[in-house]
């Protein structure tokens with residue numbers, strides 16, 4: 001039986017981070033909406049209540065029946081979770097005289113309490129709340145304070161209940177990992193046995209059981225998630241897995257051949273389909289970004305579907321969906337629960353059963369599983385790349401010549417990042433072909449050619465991003481190389497927009 005911590009999500013932006021921190025302690029956890037506790041699951045060893053954008057006394061505040069949890073499992077409330085435990089038990093929570101944000105130091109810490117073992121006075125914690133706990137329920141004691149916040153942490157005397165007003169999950173809480181470890185390992189008794197290797201072992205066994213002798217088809221994109229899913233399935237069912245890699249003609253330079261060689265080296269049964277003529281024909285003259293995306297999305301489904309039908313008796317469609325795609329997140333504005341989504345419209349179209357072996361993993365865990373499966377590092381560390389490929393990096397209509405120009409420029413930029421040891425420091429990088437021409441001079445000749453923009457960003461999840469502060473010497477070299485070597489380009493710019501308000505891709 002899988003032992004697990006349940007994290008009840010009350011809508012905080014850091015709920016996923018709590019999940020990642022618990023997983024980093026080699027403990028399996030699941031993030032569930034605040035009102036969907038799995039009472040029947042015998043594997044649950046502890047519960048964490050997340051923060052929330054609401055105040056506990058708001059009419060719309062998310063509430064759950066804590067009496068069914070307290071006494072049955074150890075419970076840790078974080079921020080709103082702590083306030084809810086206190087408020088629900090008869091304590092009081094009020095707006096703080098001033099909102100408390102940012103770093104604070106513990107001025108008192110009862111290190112004899114199991115939650116605070118090893119967490120000394122002076123430890124840095126991160127506050128982010130507008131309310132404060134002004135009195136605790138009977139039987140609860142303050143176990144930590146800061147100069148500003150009297151009740152920074154509390155514990156119940158008789159029940160296994162704890163609350164912290166700060167956020168142990170964020171990087172700036174220097175004692176956060178220790179605190180979560182005290183809870184997960186010390187208090188809940190986790191065996192800390194969740195690892196890439198244990199995941200592979202149990203998943204391969206489960207896939208064999210689930211799929212038996214059935215045939216499975218999977219779409220490869222060259223990205224990390226679909227590649228790891230394929231290698232894992234290949235380990236489980238071998239030749240019953242057929243992978244399909246569609247070349248829509250808008251991949252990076254030599255990418256189709258290189259990735260196919262990687263896949264074959266991994267022993268995958270992979271069919272490569274060059275469908276570029278179809279895509280270039282359908283995209284001819286189309287300039288509107290959404291139309292381009294729609295044409296490529298539909299074209300991809302059609303090609304994949306036709307190819308999959310050539311395989312006899314396929315029963316399953318496998319996808320590299322990962323945990324952040326599946327978590328039912330709470331909308332901040334109200335009570336609607338967004339249902340989880342899948343990228344692409346394949347499942348609806350194909351009428352196959354869906355197999356998603358990575359749906360419980362965070363991105364960094366997918367990489368760890370890839371490594372444990374022996375996949376090459378360059379596949380595992382690849383930057384994300386959009387499904388529609390270079391089509392969304394060519395502003396205006398798409399032609400083979402424009403794709404060629406962009407591939408050459410992109411290749412110089414990306415190889416440069418690798419050579420200068422910068423590739424792993426950025427989340428994602430690429431070149432955008434702009435629909436403008438400008439005047440330049442080469443030798444004694446006047447030129448009138450295209451401008452390209454370089455884009456490189458740092459990010460942790462692509463939801464927000466900052467432009468990467470690349471060294472000037474590097475940018476000077478890349479700019480020179482592109483202008484000298486790529487026919488048709490005479491000007492290079494660098495995109496210094498963050499997301500928001502810009503996005504990572506230009507279209």
Ligand code: XMP
Pocket residue numbers: 343384385386387388428462499502503504505506
């Ligand atoms: P934006 O441009 O929205 O991109 O800031 C966020 C991340 O998503 C990638 N992206 C896509 N990935 N299909 C994909 O598989 C798409 O249609 C798509 N559009 C954007 C983008 O490269 C970035 O990593």
